[in-house]
């Protein structure tokens with residue numbers, strides 16, 4: 001029996017997380033036509049060996065126009081399944097549940113990679129040509145971004161079908177968990193937020209109408225996604241201080257998502273007015289944890305906290321005090337892929353070396369002795 005809550009197991013449906021630590025989805029912008037590359041195998045292998053409870057593959061486009069940019073991974077064709085299934089297998093081989101985030105970037109599509117400027121693609125850029133973006137209303141993110149096409153009901157139905165087929169392919173590829181990307185200003189979030197959705201049909205206006213698209217997509221996914229596999233939903237807990245959808249709106253959204261079978265709410269924030277981090281002027285450790293805590297408590301649903309979760313004590317406090325059921329980490333794991341092993345060592349867990357692959361743990365089991373000797377010279 002493990003007494004450190006961060007290292008306790010957690011079960012959803014038929015899937016057991018060996019601990020509460022999860023790799024957050026992180027775009028790599030290294031795919032071609034949505035097909036993952038050698039980079040992805042190398043990158044995701046590093047996390048498969050990391051002792052995590054689960055790891056998510058980055059935002060993966062359900063259609064070519066649903067990619068943020070030309071380097072995004074995709075799942076709109078059967079030809080994407082083979083590469084993705086290798087990644088799912090790598091995770092599973094090392095006792096790490098495999099997740100994939102299904103996404104449509106909506107009006108935030110057709111962008112250059114962050115390190116190329118993160119601005120809308122223009123004809124001067126030597127990448128794929130820019131493509132038409134779509135959204136609930138013809139409202140751009142800001143004055144320098146393209147005006148999205150207001151989606152017709154046919155367009156909405158097409159995206160629903162794309163999510164459904166993507167879920168079928170995710171299952172075929174062997175993933176244990178799907179996360180629907182409903183945050184950061186991308187398509188589903190843009191339907192939910194009154195800042196970007198000014199429709200006056202069944203998909204705009206009141207709360208029920210603004211969540212209709214997401215609820216339909218969940219029903220479509222659930223019709224093909226096995227009942228024993230978990231479904232996560234990432235939402236933006238607040239749009240921006242004093243603007244758009246607030247935390248209470250998102251608690252209502254979480255309750256609705258729960259009622260249609262979403263298992264875990266992944267509590268991020270922001271993005272509808274630009275970069276996801278603009279909800280706060282400064283990122284401080286655990287800045288989004290209060291959202292997870294409140295959504296978990298008020299919507300009575302499992303939650304995942306994310307955002308500047310840095311230290312082992314901080315992560316353990318979140319789980320111990322039931323402020324979340326899982327903690328997702330991004331940049332700290334990029335910085336240190338052995339974060340889990342180090343945290344297990346820090347908590348003096350007898351099985352700390354189980355969080356390493358065999359070929360490492362055998363040798364590291366002899367390391368303690370010489371580290372001790374080095375610390376106490378004869």
Ligand SMILES: Cc1cc2nc3c(=O)[nH]c(=O)nc-3n(C[C@H](O)[C@H](O)[C@H](O)COP(=O)(O)O)c2cc1C
Pocket residue numbers: 024025026027028058059101181183184234268306307308309328329330331332
């Ligand atoms: C390189 C990078 C790529 C990201 N890509 C995604 C993504 O594909 N989907 C998503 O929902 N969030 C994405 N995010 C946000 C992270 O999942 C996470 O929510 C955010 O970085 C905060 O967690 P952290 O402070 O532990 O990094 C990305 C963040 C980074 C740093």
